[in-house]
Amino acid sequence: MDAMVEQLGAVWRQAVSIWLSGGWAMIAIAINAVFLFAIGTRVMLRLREKGFGKVSEKRWRRWIDHPEQRRGPIGQMLDFVTGAHSLHELGVMFEELRATQIVPFQRDLKVMKICVSAAPLFGLLGTVTGMLVTFGAMATGTGGDKTMNEIAGGISEALITTETGLVVAIPGLFFQYQMTRQLERYKAFLAHLQTVCTQDLYRKMNRKKAA
Numbered sequence: 001m002d003a004m005v006e007q008l009g010a011v012w013r014q015a016v017s018i019w020l021s022g023g024w025a026m027i028a029i030a031i032n033a034v035f036l037f038a039i040g041t042r043v044m045l046r047l048r049e050k051g052f053g054k055v056s057e058k059r060w061r062r063w064i065d066h067p068e069q070r071r072g073p074i075g076q077m078l079d080f081v082t083g084a085h086s087l088h089e090l091g092v093m094f095e096e097l098r099a100t101q102i103v104p105f106q107r108d109l110k111v112m113k114i115c116v117s118a119a120p121l122f123g124l125l126g127t128v129t130g131m132l133v134t135f136g137a138m139a140t141g142t143g144g145d146k147t148m149n150e151i152a153g154g155i156s157e158a159l160i161t162t163e164t165g166l167v168v169a170i171p172g173l174f175f176q177y178q179m180t181r182q183l184e185r186y187k188a189f190l191a192h193l194q195t196v197c198t199q200d201l202y203r204k205m206n207r208k209k210a211a
Contacts, residue, residue, distance in 0.1 A: 023157040025126030026164060032122060033168045036115035040175045043108050047182050049073065050101075052189040060193075064200050074193075081197055090201055094194045101190065105183050109176060116172045123165020130158025 051072045063070045084090035134154030
C-alpha cells in the first residue's frame with residue numbers, strides 16, 4: 001500500500017511538472033476542459049433523469065388511460081399532454097413540450113461543440129508561444145547551457161500544449177457524439193409518444209361522435 005501511494009505521488013509530481021512547463025496556455029486549456037466535461041456530465045445526468053429508457057412502452061401506453069398509475073417524468077409529460085381536447089391543441093402542447101425539454105439540451109451540446117473545437121486551438125496558441133520563446137533564445141543567446149535550456153523549454157512548451165489540447169479534444173468529441181445520440185433517442189421517444197397520444201385522442205373523439 002505504501003509503495004502504491006509513493007508511486008502515485010511520483011506520478012502526480014511528474015504530471016504537475018509537465019503541466020507547469022506547458023506555460024500559461026495550459027490554464028486556458030484546463031478551463032476549457034472543465035467547461036466541456038462539466039456540461040457533458042450535466043447533459044448525461046439530465047437525460048438519464050428523463051427515464052425514457054427505463055419505462056417500457058407497454059407501461060406508459062397503459063398510463064394514457066390510467067392517470068392514477070403515472071409515475072416520474074414520463075407520467076408528468078402525460079399529465080400535461082393528455083389534457084388536450086383537440087388534435088391541434090395536442091400538437092401545440094407537444095411543441096411546447098419540445099421547447100422546454102429539447103432546446104436546453106441543444107444549447108448545451110452547442111457549447112460542448114465549441115469547447116471541443118477550442119481545445120486544439122488553445123494548444124496551437126501554446127505551440128506558437130513556445131516557438132516564440134525558442135526563436136527568441138536562439139536569436140539572443142550565446143550558445144551556452146543557458147541558451148540551450150531556454151530553447152529546450154520553448155520546444156517543450158510547444159509540444160506539451162499541442163498534446164494537451166488534443167488529449168482534451170479527442171475524448172471530448174466522443175463524449176459530445178454520445179450525448180448527441182442520446183438526445184436523438186429522446187427526440188425519437190417524444191415523437192413516438194406524440195403519435196401514440198394523437199391516435200388515442202383521435203379514437204376517443206370518434207367514439208364521442210359515434211355516441
